Amino acid sequence: MDRNLPIGVFDSGVGGLTVVKEIMNQLPQEEIIYFGDTARVPYGDKSKETVTAYSRQITRFLLSKQVKAVVVACNTASAYALDTIRTESPVPMLGVIEPGAKTAAAATRNGRIGVIGTEGTIRSGLYEAYLRGIRPDSQVFGKACPLFVPLVEEGWIEDDVTRQVSRRYLSELLAQNVDTIVLGCTHYPLLRNVIQETAGEAVTLVNPAYETACELRRMLTDRGCLNDGGKAPAHMFYVSDGAEKFRKFAHSILPCGGAEAGEVFLKVFSL
């Protein structure tokens, strides 16, 4: 593996940029090639077969760009497609579920963990399977929160409607006395404040985007594959539709360098 090759990252749309942000923070020397499947977003309520077919196409696209690793920055694709596609890939692949689950298993004190995400992620039961694999005594409570993504995209972040929706969605989990909640969708860290307020300070929120960037750093370090090219990374962002909307969202969440890179290197690519 050539250590100076870029890292491929993909998501169903813009949400995976929260993972990109964490990778940029923790691995500022790494070059990123991002694919956001904005023509077919969202994946959350599509079937396993469809999500796997889309994820396979995108992985092939990223591999054609000579990446040294692929990060599946989408909970639904990690849940439904990663196990299959990993066996087909010549480079290591990382999803967001395993790192999030490991951290949650370590963080809980009473063994009662809540997971919030899209319908697809929750229905897959994969967070639960990982969590119970690591910590068999844990009890996992999943709750799909389909309104959170459109609320984020509407920009109603610190908002009464969002607070009300958050209270309704979280009430079941809180009634189960969970002490840890996994933000199992890449958009949800953007609602972190409202979710923390609803859940109360005693509940630990786990952000899989952050944990995935940590895991990626460990993996590259262990394999001696950290980029040492010494030049500033030139990130590339590909989307399958709606470059302008993507650009705006990217500007609002990526650190300045990423936004500049997005300005220059955003392309619309049809799979």
Added chain:
Amino acid sequence: MDRNLPIGVFDSGVGGLTVVKEIMNQLPQEEIIYFGDTARVPYGDKSKETVTAYSRQITRFLLSKQVKAVVVACNTASAYALDTIRTESPVPMLGVIEPGAKTAAAATRNGRIGVIGTEGTIRSGLYEAYLRGIRPDSQVFGKACPLFVPLVEEGWIEDDVTRQVSRRYLSELLAQNVDTIVLGCTHYPLLRNVIQETAGEAVTLVNPAYETACELRRMLTDRGCLNDGGKAPAHMFYVSDGAEKFRKFAHSILPCGGAEAGEVFLKVFSL
């Protein structure tokens, strides 16, 4: 044109079933072939190019099934793609925008009309263009309401959160003193009660699904193409993903015959 051929209807997903329902009510002898593009739903925030490409694929599919007419039961596809695809089609094509606009132009007393819909429909400005074409003195105020579709799909129909969202979305239009509002998205008739409550009884709500079925009936009558086969229609429903979810939604909104037909003739078809 063979009068006993079926009518093709398509939408980005399940929303177009509100149009199917109106066609079944008004033209109970007609056979329907429906395509719901559930693998790529929603269209509302995708680009004109992408929506046109998807609509072209689906129209070809319906034409391969020997339909006598095609109804574009999706506001976004009607706004972005109908004008282009109509020129390529050997059979007549009807969208939902023109019938809705005609009715609104006739209904308004003060000439001030509100249009609510997805981002794509509102951004396209097509309702406005039609309305001002028919009634040049009218003033049209558009408002995108992206949370309405996920609220319907969550089943929060008569709900405080939905009321609050409705008040926020409609406040701009009501401040403009509109006396007529077009429900410019096929999901919105399902929120009719809440929207009417927010807008007040003095405001006329126009349901393009209903008006489109009227227009289809007129067109078939004028051309002498009403089905006179005398047998009970056997409707077919195709979706590109998630047959189970589609079936449930279809059951909840179609009259009994349609639900039964959906039970028997639902197929998943990959474009």
